Amino acid sequence: MSNPLLEIKNLKTSFRIGEKYYAAVDDVSLNVNENEVLAIVGESGSGKSALAFSVMGLHNRAKIEGDIFFKGKNIANLPTKEMNKFRGNELSMIFQDPLTALNPLMEVGRQIDEVLILHKSNMPKSQRKKYIIELLERVEIPRPKHVYNQFPHELSGGMRQRVIIAIAIANQPELLIADEPTTALDVTIQAQILDLMRELKDDLNSGVVLITHDLGVVAEMADRVAVMYAGEIVEIADVDTLFNNPQHPYTRSLLSSIPLLDDAQDKLHVIHGIVPSLKHLPREGCRFSARIPWIEEDAHEEQPTLHEISPGHFVRCTCYKHFYFPDESKEDQNHDVAKS
Amino acid sequence: MTLLKVNDLKVHFPIRGGILNRKIDAIRAVDGVNFEIRQGETYGLVGESGSGKTTTGKAVMGLNNITDGEIYFENELLNKGSKVNIRRDIQMIFQDPYSSLNPRKRVFDIIAEPIRNYEKLSKQEEKRRVQELLSQVGLSPESILKYPHEFSGGQRQRIGVARAIALKPKLIIMDEPVSALDVSVQAQVLNFMQELQEELNLTYLFISHDLGVVKHMCDRIGIMYNGRYVEEGTKEEIFNDPQHIYTKRLVAAIPDIDPKRRQDNFKFREQVKDEFTNSYNDYFDEDGLAYQLKPITDTHRVALPERG
Amino acid sequence: MWKFTVRRLLITTPQIILLSAIVFILAKMMPGDALTGLIDPTLSQERIAEMREKLGLNNPWYIQYRDWLAGVVQGDFGQSFKYQMPVTELIWQRVINTFWLSLVSTIMIYAIGLPLGIVSGRYNDRLIDQLITGYTYLGFATPVFIFGLVALWIFGFMLGWFPTGGSVEPGLEPGTFEYILSKLHHLLLPSLSIALIGTVGTVQYLRSEIIDTKQRDFIITARAKGAPERRVYNRHIFRNSILPIAAFFGYEIINLINGSIFIEQIFSYPGMGNLFIESIMLRDYSVVTALVLLSGILAILGALLSDIILSVVDPRIRIK
Numbered sequence: 001m002s003n004p005l006l007e008i009k010n011l012k013t014s015f016r017i018g019e020k021y022y023a024a025v026d027d028v029s030l031n032v033n034e035n036e037v038l039a040i041v042g043e044s045g046s047g048k049s050a051l052a053f054s055v056m057g058l059h060n061r062a063k064i065e066g067d068i069f070f071k072g073k074n075i076a077n078l079p080t081k082e083m084n085k086f087r088g089n090e091l092s093m094i095f096q097d098p099l100t101a102l103n104p105l106m107e108v109g110r111q112i113d114e115v116l117i118l119h120k121s122n123m124p125k126s127q128r129k130k131y132i133i134e135l136l137e138r139v140e141i142p143r144p145k146h147v148y149n150q151f152p153h154e155l156s157g158g159m160r161q162r163v164i165i166a167i168a169i170a171n172q173p174e175l176l177i178a179d180e181p182t183t184a185l186d187v188t189i190q191a192q193i194l195d196l197m198r199e200l201k202d203d204l205n206s207g208v209v210l211i212t213h214d215l216g217v218v219a220e221m222a223d224r225v226a227v228m229y230a231g232e233i234v235e236i237a238d239v240d241t242l243f244n245n246p247q248h249p250y251t252r253s254l255l256s257s258i259p260l261l262d263d264a265q266d267k268l269h270v271i272h273g274i275v276p277s278l279k280h281l282p283r284e285g286c287r288f289s290a291r292i293p294w295i296e297e298d299a300h301e302e303q304p305t306l307h308e309i310s311p312g313h314f315v316r317c318t319c320y321k322h323f324y325f326p327d328e329s330k331e332d333q334n335h336d337v338a339k340s
Numbered sequence: 341m342t343l344l345k346v347n348d349l350k351v352h353f354p355i356r357g358g359i360l361n362r363k364i365d366a367i368r369a370v371d372g373v374n375f376e377i378r379q380g381e382t383y384g385l386v387g388e389s390g391s392g393k394t395t396t397g398k399a400v401m402g403l404n405n406i407t408d409g410e411i412y413f414e415n416e417l418l419n420k421g422s423k424v425n426i427r428r429d430i431q432m433i434f435q436d437p438y439s440s441l442n443p444r445k446r447v448f449d450i451i452a453e454p455i456r457n458y459e460k461l462s463k464q465e466e467k468r469r470v471q472e473l474l475s476q477v478g479l480s481p482e483s484i485l486k487y488p489h490e491f492s493g494g495q496r497q498r499i500g501v502a503r504a505i506a507l508k509p510k511l512i513i514m515d516e517p518v519s520a521l522d523v524s525v526q527a528q529v530l531n532f533m534q535e536l537q538e539e540l541n542l543t544y545l546f547i548s549h550d551l552g553v554v555k556h557m558c559d560r561i562g563i564m565y566n567g568r569y570v571e572e573g574t575k576e577e578i579f580n581d582p583q584h585i586y587t588k589r590l591v592a593a594i595p596d597i598d599p600k601r602r603q604d605n606f607k608f609r610e611q612v613k614d615e616f617t618n619s620y621n622d623y624f625d626e627d628g629l630a631y632q633l634k635p636i637t638d639t640h641r642v643a644l645p646e647r648g
Numbered sequence: 649m650w651k652f653t654v655r656r657l658l659i660t661t662p663q664i665i666l667l668s669a670i671v672f673i674l675a676k677m678m679p680g681d682a683l684t685g686l687i688d689p690t691l692s693q694e695r696i697a698e699m700r701e702k703l704g705l706n707n708p709w710y711i712q713y714r715d716w717l718a719g720v721v722q723g724d725f726g727q728s729f730k731y732q733m734p735v736t737e738l739i740w741q742r743v744i745n746t747f748w749l750s751l752v753s754t755i756m757i758y759a760i761g762l763p764l765g766i767v768s769g770r771y772n773d774r775l776i777d778q779l780i781t782g783y784t785y786l787g788f789a790t791p792v793f794i795f796g797l798v799a800l801w802i803f804g805f806m807l808g809w810f811p812t813g814g815s816v817e818p819g820l821e822p823g824t825f826e827y828i829l830s831k832l833h834h835l836l837l838p839s840l841s842i843a844l845i846g847t848v849g850t851v852q853y854l855r856s857e858i859i860d861t862k863q864r865d866f867i868i869t870a871r872a873k874g875a876p877e878r879r880v881y882n883r884h885i886f887r888n889s890i891l892p893i894a895a896f897f898g899y900e901i902i903n904l905i906n907g908s909i910f911i912e913q914i915f916s917y918p919g920m921g922n923l924f925i926e927s928i929m930l931r932d933y934s935v936v937t938a939l940v941l942l943s944g945i946l947a948i949l950g951a952l953l954s955d956i957i958l959s960v961v962d963p964r965i966r967i968k
């Protein structure tokens with residue numbers, strides 16, 4: 001197999017709080033291949049955005065350790081000047097909030113034009129304009145010629161997100177990082193944007209890192225899924241495995257907390273407590289154990305590491321063998337494990 | 341028993357212009373809405389943003405001027421003029437737990453505010469009431485002296501709930517109460533609201549654009565589009581047998597949790613989208629508005645095409 | 649756009665009328681009246697009563713107000729008793745002098761304020777920013793007249809670099825190059841005094857706008873496009889931060905009027921502010937009234953100008 005498009009190795013991104021550095025992304029390793037959608041899921045505060053920003057080199061005061069290979073070149077801690085050749089070009093990003101991600105004082109056309117000026121400097125202006133109109137059509141914006149001269153506030157949230165996507169795909173990126181691209185949108189608009197992203201990905205043959213906390217979006221879009229908690233990956237698997245055979249307690253808790261459309265559950269599962277803040281993240285032992293307090297102390301591993309339990313399916317530690325939900329009896333659980 | 345009855349409600353906002361800044365047109369935010377909510381049920385109001393859900397809720401709360409129509413609560417007409425008389429029996433919870441609480445007030449004052457408006461209590465009694473309310477929503481009674489920013493999103497939403505139930509209302513209008521929250525926190529708030537409903541015998545008007553959540557919470561559902569109802573029915577009718585193309589499109593847009601059905605869903609969505617585009621002119625009039633609702637069963641009403 | 653302007657002007661008119669009424673009532677409440685400036689102290693009581701009648705000073709207040717307003721509209725503010733000349737004529741030359749002083753001060757305020765604010769905001773919390781912020785605190789704490797006095801003493805009297813009074817060297821032919829140069833020379837120190845103190849608000853405001861804009865999401869979008877820092881700052885941060893400053897421009901006029909009152913006095917610069925203080929001390933009320941009304945109108949127009957500028961430069965509220 002050829003080299004992956006993006007290969008992250010032992011990435012650690014730390015922010016300074018007071019005198020000390022605290023890691024928001026802690027020893028994360030991942031690959032993304034061409035034409036593959038890797039989803040990263042987790043509650044807010046898990047470190048998903050910190051990871052994405054590290055790849056894009058957008059942190060301004062963070063300590064970044066480890067390697068980020070993009071097409072074989074290590075771009076971790078690359079000087080801004082060199083990084084700018086990649087950003088907006090082969091490597092681009094879509095942001096969460098379409099209401100704030102565009103410059104309110106600049107016409108939409110000019111904001112797209114900027115990314116062309118920066119990376120296609122020899123394209124004449126008239127040609128750029130023609131291309132931008134095509135791009136707007138491509139992202140299914142009605143009346144693109146008119147929209148070209150409009151300001152962001154004149155467009156709806158869904159339309160603005162399309163503009164942001166147009167900026168991101170203007171230079172046919174090889175890797176697209178989408179940080180919660182539909183979280184701020186209505187369900188119908190979300191479906192449209194996801195369908196659009198999928199088509200674009202197939203057209204461009206690009207790799208996509210899709211960050212979300214919505215497992216429905218993951219099920220619709222992802223090829224592989226990495227579940228992130230407290231800066232670490234706790235489970236990684238292809239999408240079918242993750243949904244049909246989730247193992248890590250965190251993955252299973254997340255899955256049981258969404259209101260499913262099929263079977264009416266009476267009560268949704270609630271994950272105890274909250275994602276700890278950076279300063280209070282447990283750095284020793286299991287980071288998730290505080291949120292499953294009914295699991296006996298001795299079920300936890302002291303230094304949980306990722307294990308490959310079947311090809312391509314990694315789970316942090318072996319705890320999953322002992323995990324059960326508080327309303328299931330422990331015997332049922334053990335029985336299940338014994339059977340499988 | 342019918343608790344709330346909304347009859348041909350219209351809320352129009354003037355668009356001003358010209359040199360004298362006079363009314364030249366109107367935004368028909370809510371344009372002829374009819375529905376009833378029964379005691380003890382959870383009624384869902386669904387639609388994309390801008391469809392008029394919040395405006396409807398606010399009108400019932402007396403926070404908006406009503407252009408036309410009547411609102412009855414326990415068979416009593418609430419609006420004599422253009423505004424609904426504010427009732428302590430009806431309370432509202434807003435979407436954004438970050439901005440709906442005054443950041444400069446302590447939790448104590450936030451929750452005590454509605455009580456002070458309606459009841460004369462001594463400081464001691466007031467404090468006890470607030471502490472009771474806090475423990476009722478699962479927050480520690482010691483938190484009365486804290487400020488909203490010291491709480492997480494889910495906790496803030498609980499503070500909003502505590503304020504809403506302070507006067508023992510009968511109806512709570514919840515405007516996208518979990519849209520700003522993470523899934524896990526969302527689960528927590530939803531569960532808690534269901535428990536509270538049983539405990540206090542509450543009726544909910546649950547406004548949301550997330551059909552997954554609505555299906556989990558609601559007994560009956562109304563679908564709004566452009567200020568009008570396009571369909572109303574029981575949960576089963578809306579999800580298993582949607583009749584209006586807009587409802588079909590909404591239902592088709594819900595992400596499916598099973599990755600295996602992805603391709604089918606995508607195709608289905610495309611199909612529904614085509615159907616929507618092709619039959620748009622049948623289902624909506626020249627102004628893009630839905631037609632009158634027509635009953636197709638006892639509980640199911642649909643704005644079916646009137647022309648052709 | 650023009651609709652908006654017209655509408656704003658329509659709102660402005662009652663404001664100005666109200667202002668004129670207040671000014672008129674205040675003037676009436678002052679001891680003495682328009683006659684005080686005209687009469688010869690040796691005149692008999694009967695003669696005075698006769699003159700009062702003739703001048704309409706015995707009419708009810710609203711008639712007097714109407715007459716006064718009619719005069720004002722035609723540019724007649726009555727007589728200055730000190731100078732024994734029409735107020736309008738007296739004020740005119742002073743207005744022109746103050747106009748030049750304000751213009752030069754304004755240019756200096758922005759010439760100093762914009763670069764300092766930009767540097768301070770861009771390199772916030774670094775040494776350079778701390779120095780600039782230090783200067784702004786000093787500027788806020790120092791009253792402009794004290795600063796003006798010190799500047800006059802050092803650069804005017806001690807070093808003799810600048811003239812210490814007047815608006816132009818006497819005896820020069822208006823319109824000649826020397827005349828203009830001399831005018832500028834007289835303007836420099838007073839306007840610099842106004843600007844150095846008056847600009848600190850602009851510096852701080854711009855600084856906080858820039859720090860604010862730096863953290864906005866669309867700046868990250870710009871960086872993610874691969875825009876170099878220079879472009880991020882020039883195209884996105886500065887442009888968006890200067891907007892509120894531009895909108896503030898009209899309000900600066902009010903500041904300038906306040907500042908020039910003291911500065912003109914200190915530098916014996918023959919402008920409106922100087923005249924104002926002089927007239928108050930001499931109880932030359934017709935002049936005071938005229939000046940108060942004039943500054944009031946300027947302030948209202950300044951606010952109007954601010955709104956118009958904002959509506960032109962900010963597409964979010966741009967009115968078609």
Ligand SMILES: Nc1ncnc2c1ncn2[C@@H]1O[C@H](COP(=O)(O)OP(=O)(O)O)[C@@H](O)[C@H]1O
Nearest residue numbers: 015024043044045046047048049050051277278
């Ligand atoms: N610039 C920063 N400085 C300090 N802490 C940060 C910074 N950015 C993020 N964090 C912290 O890092 C953790 C992970 O944040 P983030 O990556 O934004 O999470 P997610 O995107 O998964 O919601 C959070 O605890 C957050 O508060």
Ligand SMILES: Nc1ncnc2c1ncn2[C@@H]1O[C@H](COP(=O)(O)OP(=O)(O)O)[C@@H](O)[C@H]1O
Nearest residue numbers: 353367369387388389390391392393394395396
């Ligand atoms: N106070 C208001 N003034 C003018 N227009 C308003 C006002 N409130 C809401 N609207 C408009 O009414 C329509 C419906 O809004 P809203 O009820 O908030 O929709 P929803 O809650 O379904 O998103 C929108 O077009 C909105 O812009």
Ligand code: SF4
Nearest residue numbers: 286300301304317319
């Ligand atoms: S058993 Fe392992 S992964 Fe599970 S909670 Fe404990 S350490 Fe964490």
Ligand SMILES: [Mg+2]
Nearest residue numbers: 048049050179
């Ligand atoms: Mg994030």
Ligand SMILES: [Mg+2]
Nearest residue numbers: 393394395515
């Ligand atoms: Mg709303």
